[in-house]
Amino acid sequence: MSEQVKSRQRVQDHGEVFTNPREVNAMLDMVKQETGRIDSRFLEPACGNGNFIAEVLRRKLAVVAVRYRKSAGEYCRYAFVAVASIYGVDILADNVAECRERLLGIVKDEAHKVLKAAPDQQFIDAISYVLKKNILCGDALTMKDAAGEPITFAEWSVVTGDKVKRRDYLLSELLEGSGTKRGDQMGLFQSGWEYDEEIDGLIPSAVREYPLDNWWEVSRRG
Incomplete structure (x- = not known):
């Protein structure tokens, strides 16, 4: 069976066909500057x-690796930031589990x-927890x-030093507000929205905010 198809039945039931590496790289090269930004956020809805x-x-x-290989602490911190900026949704639970394990494997290997040694367990636990929150089973x-x-994603923001702020947002509200510029006419129920410099647009208020934590302790609050 081709690497692009797991089974004919899955193609019939879900239209599941995987993009091959050559096409993946060609498309990502079109946004190469963003893939080179450690904290640039990516969402893959399928x-x-x-x-x-x-x-x-x-x-x-x-x-x-290029920027922080000389400091183990800095490398782990920014590897966390890189993972925390990546989001995915898939309708099939086995794909979600495989995706999380695949990403974790990449982090461990790199x-x-x-x-020059296996990363410590605190680092692995933090990465695993973020992947659990960022790669979700659902229908985009x-x-x-x-x-x-409702699909809810966690935003992870390094505030100062090793401190990370987590805020949860509804995917539906994030997509509704994307592209809305500051100063544009806002809907009747959007008075609580705020301006985000990274996207130069308005984002909704978080549905939940968490106290600051060290990045390696993010799993403490569930």
Whole structure:
């Protein structure tokens, strides 16, 4: 069976066909500047087992390695930032599990190359937790997760030093506000929205905010 297809039945039931590496790289080269930004956010709404976001992660980690290989602490911190900037949704649970494991494997392998040793468990636990929150099983068309609840993504922002701020947003509201510029006419119920410099647009208020934590302790609050 071709690497682009797991089974004919899955193609019939879900239209599942994976993009081959050559096409993935050609498309990502069109936004090469963004794939080279460690904190630039990427969302793949039908991520499958991660062909696109795996390559995005490799490119980001390559930049982290060049810039921070001389300091294990700095390397791990910015590797966390790279992972935390990548999001994916897929309708099939096995794809989601495979994607998370694939991305974690990339992080482990790249960290081992740079650090000349296996990364410590705190680092792995933090990366695993972020992947659990950022790679979700759901339907990006209905914007509902596998349990029928609205898809909610966590935003991870390094505030100062090793401190990270987590804020949760509804995917539906993020997409509704994308591209809306500061000063544009806003809807009746959008008075709580705020301007985001990174996207030069308006984003909704978070549905939940968490206290600051060290990046390696993000899993403490569930």
